[in-house]
Amino acid sequence: MRRPVALRLQVALATTAVGAAIGVAVLPTHEASAAAGAATGYATQNGGTTGGAGGQTVRVSTGTGIHTALCTRPSSSTPIIIEVQGTINHGNTAKVSGNSCSTAAGVIELKQISNVTIIGVGTGAVFDQLGIHIRESRNIIIRNVTVRNVKKSGSPTSNGGDAIGMESGVRNVWVDHATLEASGGESEGYDGLFDMKDDTQYVTLSYSILRNSGRGGLIGSSESDRSNGFVTFHHNLYENIDSRTPLLRGGIAHIYNNHYVSLRESGINSRAGARAKVENNYFRNSKDVLGTFYTSEAGYWQVAGNIFDNVTWSSPGSDNNPAGPNPQSNTTVSIPYAYSLDAASCVPDVVRQTAGANTGLRESNGSCSPQTPAPTTPAPGPTSPTPAPTSPTPTPTQPAGPNLSIGAGSDGSSKASGTSYGNVRDGSLSTYWSPVGATGDISIKWGSATTVSRVVIREPAGTQGSIGSWQLVNHGSGAVLASGSGAGAITFPATSLTKITFRITSSGGSPKVAEFETYAR
CATH class of the missing domain: 2.60.120.260 (Galactose-binding domain-like)
Incomplete structure (x- = not known):
């Protein structure tokens, strides 16, 4: 039932007052910045992924502020765009209660909710030793954030050691222009950077950096957890990772235009019946970048256009089936959405200019040329959710005037x-x-x-x-x-x-x- 105008006004004023008390700025329409861009890959399927589009925009600087923004919505499905600026950590992330949320201290909890966008703005959003947990939720967008050093052992711990983790009936998630990083492997207390399990589907990870970790991420928590899939990985940088870039247990993945550097043990590990379309990626200075590893339960791949630069391959065995040294397709995967492929030879340069947080949400145009997308909604106030770079950023624009080096x-x-x-x-x-x-x-x-x-x-x-x-x-x-x-x-x-x-x-x-x-x- 629609509330009377007077009651709606009282609710709005109360929400604003509560927000002011805990550091949540409810932005007027003319000040709210649009979360520019549209989802890609499998996140466009199953009805699409729009996050909080059309909802209220709030700006916060604490984890408690994020939880409060979720909990003061009229319902758990009311669209909302949460702009985050500053460092989110254990000291400023408390549990908040409400009818439209189910939060917990020490983790950003997106549980049993839908239609939410979290986007870093201003000088940036850093989730320090604090993970993002998505559970029993759908239509979630996370953009332009850094999540670092999330631990499952030691102190402090958060989110089971995953930078971003999804589980239990999650649908339609788009993570874009994120930087996910650790400072070591399991022995140092870290787990995965980007994990999906227990019936998580229709996910895209794009233009992101995953680095300095033992484990990049997984789809499926065990050989029997095969209800996950329909995941796209494109234009990401995986660097200084031991394995799982990603680990696929069942399901379908589309993996294209990613740059892989210094994978020490294994890379894309397709097993337990998983099928992956792997095209136009650039693999460099790495080992066993594609195959079925550490199990006898085979997975499958379709390959095309990849570059293998100084990649080494181990010998096949009962629990190892590397795809190389001359990878060949052993399945076919039909992709239901449109996409543009950059040539593999330019992937390192394109990914370097576009991937990660605080890069201006730049994307490739499909012809090896990065570009900055225009905001989806013009506004007289700050329309870009991305801060001006603090150091010079490479740009594809052709400089004006003559090249002064000629003749020098x-x-x-x-x-x-x-x-x-x-x-x-x-x-x-x-x-x-x-x-x-x-x-x-x-x-x-x-x-x-x-x-x-x-x-x-x-x-x-x-x-x-x-x-x-x-x-x-x-x-x-x-x-x-x-x-x-x-x-x-x-x-x-x-x-x-x-x-x-x-x-x-x-x-x-x-x-x-x-x-x-x-x-x-």
């Missing part, structure tokens, strides 16, 4: 055999400079002061991902103009200088720079 000079700290400093300003991607060793400097210099505000670092074709961390330095003053990782475009305040240095401070081997372009704007 160049030098560096060292050059590997067969390479030249001049190769970085000859306009060709087929020639390059490489230092002696894994680090080094390359510089562009002019005879008189030159104003520069944008640099583009390009790697030779087929070697994307060779550059690790870097600094861009005004050689004359020693000032660091920008810092980051990987190749791409870099912007910074316009600076007048006679020499600019690109200093590579770490790499995965022998870094290569094909072009060091400089622009006035």
Whole structure:
């Protein structure tokens, strides 16, 4: 029954008062920022995933605030968008009671609810040693958040050690532009980064980073838990992981355009009848990246367009069936939704520019070019849920004006055999400079002061991902103009200088720079 206007006003005022008391800001329509973007992959099926679209927008800075926002809704299915800014931890996450929620202290509990969006805004949202638990819920969106160091043993513990965990009849979840990370494996107290079990279906994980963990994630808690599936993984970075990227027990998964780096024991582990479509991914410096491992209950895969770069394979055995060294399809998987595939060769660069929290919710256009999506609803107030980056962010936009490196000079700290400093300003991607060793400097210099505000670092074709961390330095003053990782475009305040240095401070081997372009704007 619809409440009378006067009663609805009283409820709204009461909600606002309660929110103010515990740090929940109920945003007026003209101030609420739209949670831009639309779900992809299997999250678009089964009626789709829209989260809290159309509902009230609130802004919070504590875990208790998140719980309060859920618990003060008229019902457990009333749509709501919860914007989160700041660090959420055990000290500010308490249980809140109400008819529209079922929460618990020490974990963000999304239990027996629906139609919710949680999105990081402002200076970012960090869930520190505190997991997100989704149980008996549907139509949930989580975007632009970092969840780190969630433990199942030691202190403090949260969510069984999972960064994000789903179980018990969960339907339609989209996790996007998240950074999920641990600081070790099970022996250090951590479990999975992204787990699904006990009848969880129609899930998409996109443009996210999963790193520094023993376990990436699983679908199915045991060989008998085969009621899960219809999961899409695309444009994610899995880095420095022991295994489970993911582990599939039954069900169907679509895995495309992901970048896998330093998988130490195994990668995509399809077993217990699972079927996975694995296409246009880039696997690098890893072991046993696809197959059935640690069980005799076989799983299956359809493969196409993947790149295996320095991947090693173990020998087959009774409990191990690696797909390599020459992976071949042993099933077919029909995908019910439309999607665009980036070429596997550009996946490292695209993922580097788009994946993780605080990257501007950037996505690929399906042609190896990242782009920032426009907000779905214009508003005169802050419409983007993403903070301005605190450090320069690579951008695919073509710089304006001439490349100032053409006709300039160049030098560096060292050059590997067969390479030249001049190769970085000859306009060709087929020639390059490489230092002696894994680090080094390359510089562009002019005879008189030159104003520069944008640099583009390009790697030779087929070697994307060779550059690790870097600094861009005004050689004359020693000032660091920008810092980051990987190749791409870099912007910074316009600076007048006679020499600019690109200093590579770490790499995965022998870094290569094909072009060091400089622009006035």
